[in-house]
Amino acid sequence: MLIGSKQHSAGDRIRYEVDYIDWLDTGRTIRPNNFSAAVSSGTTTAVIDTVSVTADKLYFFVNGGANNEAFTVQVSVTDTLGEVVVDTINFTITAP
Numbered sequence: 001m002l003i004g005s006k007q008h009s010a011g012d013r014i015r016y017e018v019d020y021i022d023w024l025d026t027g028r029t030i031r032p033n034n035f036s037a038a039v040s041s042g043t044t045t046a047v048i049d050t051v052s053v054t055a056d057k058l059y060f061f062v063n064g065g066a067n068n069e070a071f072t073v074q075v076s077v078t079d080t081l082g083e084v085v086v087d088t089i090n091f092t093i094t095a096p
Contacts, residue, residue, distance in 0.1 A: 005090040008046065012096070013063040016089070018075055021056045023085055029055040034078035042071030046093065053077065065093035 008014060020030060030053045037051045037060035046065030053059070058077055070093070076086045 001087050003087045003089060007094050008062050008065055008091050009096045010065050010067045010093050013061055015059055015061050018058045018087065019056065020058065020077060024056055024079055028079045028081060030058070030077045030079060035076065037073055037075045040072050040074035040088065044069045044071040046071065048073060062091065067093055067095045069093040
């Protein structure tokens with residue numbers, strides 16, 4: 001599911017957050033070893049790195065990129081009952 005569209009300035013390194021609190025049932029959390037964020041489509045010089053999670057949020061950095069590039073990042077988490085959610089975020093690189 002598309003959960004957002006973001007503009008990212010070329011050359012910046014910005015941390016993004018995906019909040020799963022509304023998806024998680026009471027008492028469930030994100031498994032600390034079952035998560036990912038990666039470019040799934042588009043051509044880019046931007047890099048996705050330092051992906052991490054807390055009990056209810058996923059974090060990742062977008063680093064670099066060149067003006068007018070467009071790409072999609074796919075994020076995925078698994079909760080403590082084994083349910084998986086896969087979302088996408090569209091990015092467009094803009095001039096700084």
